[in-house]
Amino acid sequence: MIQAVLSNPSHPEYGVATIPFPIPRDQYAHCMELLEALEIGDAVKADCRVEEVDSFFSELKRTEMLTVNVEELNYLAKRLDSFDTGEAAQFQAMAHKLELFELKDLINLSFCCQQATVITDFSDLAAIGRDHYMNLHGGSASVDELNALDGYMDFEKYGQDCMENDCVTKTEFGLLRRIEPPFPEQTQGQRMM
Helix, strand or coil, X not given: CEEEEEECCCCHHHCEEEEEECCCHHHHHHHHHHHHHCCCCCCCCCCEEEXXXXXXXXXXXXXXXXXXXXXXXXXXXXXXXXXXHHHHHHHXXXXXXXXXXXXXXXXXXXXXXXXXXXXXXXXXXXXXXXXXXXXXXXXXXXXXXXXXXXXXXXXXXXXXXXXXXXXXXXXXXXEEEECCCCXXXXXXXXXXX
16 A cells, blocks of 8 residues: 655645555545645646655655656556565565656556566575576466476575576665566567657
8 A cells, every 4th residue: 555645736835635545446536536626636647746655665755756647656556556575575676776766667667577586585595596487487387397397406506596696686675686677678660650
């Protein structure tokens, strides 16, 4: 859950509204009324200044003083609300490493932050190796596949190698090892003209 204090950047004298994100369905109309009283909360344009953010996702503090779209903020909050502990660490570490603060970039990251391994517990090297293997393979591998690999692959050594790799960055969220760039380079055909 995110608590955001929002204001009208054109009329700070109107005051502020504290809105929970994601906005609960039963509170949506009331929250929109609070924003309408400040003459903000448009569904399309960015018209809400983020005065303060209170969230488990400390990297969202970077959005403070930005002007954002309330629906984009709500969408990002819904994405983050669905994350487990590991995905939350991946998101935060990647946002920190890439110095992201724009909502569109944070939303994009929420779809691809699993392209990194974040090591927070150094006590089980085999688990680190398994987690990294899973991340390399799109986050999924059958139990049979992992059991078969146990006989052929030294997950403990793999975990040790993962921590000592040149691509590892220390963050406040753990050791971060990117698997691939989070926003792949667009080919000529994908670029907007």
